[in-house]
Amino acid sequence: MLKIGITGSIGAGKSFVGALLRARNFQVLDADCKVHELYRDSAGLRAEMAAYFGEECLTPTGVNSALIADRVFADAKARVKLEQIVYPYLNLAVANFFAEDAGNDADCPKESATQLTRVADKCRFVEAALFSRAPELVKMLDEIWIVDAPECVRLERLVLRGLSESDAKRRIENQRGACAPELFPGKRIRTVMNDGDKLHVEQQLDELLRDLH
Numbered sequence: 001m002l003k004i005g006i007t008g009s010i011g012a013g014k015s016f017v018g019a020l021l022r023a024r025n026f027q028v029l030d031a032d033c034k035v036h037e038l039y040r041d042s043a044g045l046r047a048e049m050a051a052y053f054g055e056e057c058l059t060p061t062g063v064n065s066a067l068i069a070d071r072v073f074a075d076a077k078a079r080v081k082l083e084q085i086v087y088p089y090l091n092l093a094v095a096n097f098f099a100e101d102a103g104n105d106a107d108c109p110k111e112s113a114t115q116l117t118r119v120a121d122k123c124r125f126v127e128a129a130l131f132s133r134a135p136e137l138v139k140m141l142d143e144i145w146i147v148d149a150p151e152c153v154r155l156e157r158l159v160l161r162g163l164s165e166s167d168a169k170r171r172i173e174n175q176r177g178a179c180a181p182e183l184f185p186g187k188r189i190r191t192v193m194n195d196g197d198k199l200h201v202e203q204q205l206d207e208l209l210r211d212l213h
Ligand SMILES: CC(C)(COP(=O)(O)OP(=O)(O)OC[C@H]1O[C@@H](n2cnc3c(N)ncnc32)[C@H](O)[C@@H]1O)[C@@H](O)C(=O)NCCC(=O)NCCS
Pocket: 009, 010, 011, 031, 032, 035, 063, 064, 065, 066, 068, 069, 072, 079, 082, 083, 086, 128, 129, 130, 171, 174, 175
């Protein structure tokens, strides 16, 4: 099975691309969502988070994101520590996602097995902003698709999505350069330019998907 990473800076549109792929029957794991699920469900991760950030960082359904974000986006040492704590759990979750049985679609009528659904069985996607800080994750991937958009467009989208302008700018700074293609030597790199409307992205995606046939 082909394992493809979708990356790009905050607000570039990784989740937007992920949603378009899901609509085309592809399985896509969203690393941000997975991390929040692990904060809720993994006793080991919760214990490590409490040991470093204090019991007050935990909530019954996960962690206090605002509290942790304030700390780690203002202090690079704390951010690196957070990543060291979280990534081993995330790596395992991603490995399990790639290893999961695709399921038996014998119930599907033959005529519904279009060319696209057959391709969907042959590859899976993981979207994450910071592959370059997670080499174990990169090792699992065959290709990396980089979603890109100008910084002013990204900032505008993040503010529209509800982040304060200062928080959005801090996060942009905290990952500057982290998605550059040269950080992924040996991987096949594809780019999706998301600076226009949905149709513009769909056309690029469909071309990339055709290439996988
Ligand atoms: C700091 C946390 C608690 C903030 O939670 P919040 O719900 O506000 O944001 P969310 O998790 O949805 O992330 C939104 C975006 O913030 C950016 N971001 C998240 N973590 C980081 C980081 N370590 N460095 C730089 N940017 C980051 C990414 O672009 C991410 O897509 C959370 O992001 C976290 O636990 N981060 C550590 C894990 C991580 O590095 N995840 C990102 C890649 S997998």
